[in-house]
Amino acid sequence: MAVRPFNFSAGPAAMPAEVLAQAADEMLDWPDASGQRSGMGVMEMSHRGREFGEILARAQSDFRSLMAVPEHFHILFMQGGGAAQNAIVPLNLCGPSAHIRATSDFVVTGGWSAKSLLEAGKYGKAHEAARSTAFHDIPDPSSWRLSDGAAYVHLCTNETIHGVEFHSLPDLAGMGCNAPLVIDCSSHIASRPVDWTRVGLAYAGAQKNLGPAGLTLVVVREDLLDRALPACPSVFHYRELARNDSMVNTPPTFGIYMAGLVFQWLLRQGGLAAIEQRNIAKAQALYDAIDTSALFYNPVNPACRSRMNVPFFLRAPARTDAFLASAADAGLLQLKGHKSLGGLRASLYNAMPMEGVQTLISLMREFERTQA
Numbered sequence: 001m002a003v004r005p006f007n008f009s010a011g012p013a014a015m016p017a018e019v020l021a022q023a024a025d026e027m028l029d030w031p032d033a034s035g036q037r038s039g040m041g042v043m044e045m046s047h048r049g050r051e052f053g054e055i056l057a058r059a060q061s062d063f064r065s066l067m068a069v070p071e072h073f074h075i076l077f078m079q080g081g082g083a084a085q086n087a088i089v090p091l092n093l094c095g096p097s098a099h100i101r102a103t104s105d106f107v108v109t110g111g112w113s114a115k116s117l118l119e120a121g122k123y124g125k126a127h128e129a130a131r132s133t134a135f136h137d138i139p140d141p142s143s144w145r146l147s148d149g150a151a152y153v154h155l156c157t158n159e160t161i162h163g164v165e166f167h168s169l170p171d172l173a174g175m176g177c178n179a180p181l182v183i184d185c186s187s188h189i190a191s192r193p194v195d196w197t198r199v200g201l202a203y204a205g206a207q208k209n210l211g212p213a214g215l216t217l218v219v220v221r222e223d224l225l226d227r228a229l230p231a232c233p234s235v236f237h238y239r240e241l242a243r244n245d246s247m248v249n250t251p252p253t254f255g256i257y258m259a260g261l262v263f264q265w266l267l268r269q270g271g272l273a274a275i276e277q278r279n280i281a282k283a284q285a286l287y288d289a290i291d292t293s294a295l296f297y298n299p300v301n302p303a304c305r306s307r308m309n310v311p312f313f314l315r316a317p318a319r320t321d322a323f324l325a326s327a328a329d330a331g332l333l334q335l336k337g338h339k340s341l342g343g344l345r346a347s348l349y350n351a352m353p354m355e356g357v358q359t360l361i362s363l364m365r366e367f368e369r370t371q372a
């Protein structure tokens, strides 16, 4: 396999090269588990046929075992990205009208949870239960102003733009709150194990850590399937999706296939406990390099720094473009920061090897020594 540059994109993001090679190999003629050739590429198959049925079933069961998803949760393959779930969640959880649970609570810790709060306000009352200062930390759960009888409590457990991550999930029940916890885990799904006892619903767009854009994973607890508002579209209704194996309409078949190959790759890597250890080591190495540098800095409270997305900045901001140019020359791609923050951002998703992080660190040291 040809050597490729290290790609630090925040999303759509780098895929494991092994997975891309397998997909290339199977592009014209997909073989089933027994090696029998189908004569078709995956994107040319009927979603109702035997072949795609096999792909979907395998993706679903591999995801369940990889993520240790309990049986009383449904795994749904949807479209619309993480952003569509900002509307689809309240459409599904803020009814039924007979006993309206119209208020939902939001803990705002960055750009993505701020968006979720705004969108949910179109479908019910969206209440800001807490907001962090400058999106550099996470307000202590004891300070959250949770509503009585809320339909759900929403967190973005990894803020992709601001680089803030919940390293553990809050125990809402232990805080006297009966509402289900909804997490937007788009940018750290499958980077570490999940404590499902604390979760009612989790959603994630695939293009950060799982596969191509166009696929969204939703994991939803059985008892939350029947709370939809009457206006909830059938193709976005969790109960309908659960009942029809995610095939109320044509699902994003190629995305499901690619994510399925990524699940198999993750299982071969030793599963999430092993992946988490690697992710901790990669993030630790980069944050150490930033913190010991006189040129680069990261403003996030070390207690809640993201392992996946590391925004960082030069104390001489005018040198940022020169650094990006040196990085591209050294085979380090897509390190430009989000447009709302500027600076730099290194995304260290599962497909990024430690070698890529070490190469970045070497370049930072070299740049600081010679060009700052």
Ligand SMILES: *Cc1c(COP(=O)(O)O)cnc(C)c1O
Binding pocket: 011, 080, 081, 082, 083, 084, 112, 156, 158, 159, 160, 184, 185, 186, 187, 205, 208
């Ligand atoms: C990328 C991202 C989204 C939005 O994903 P789209 O697929 O563009 O809708 C939402 N939430 C988080 C945390 C993200 O990282």
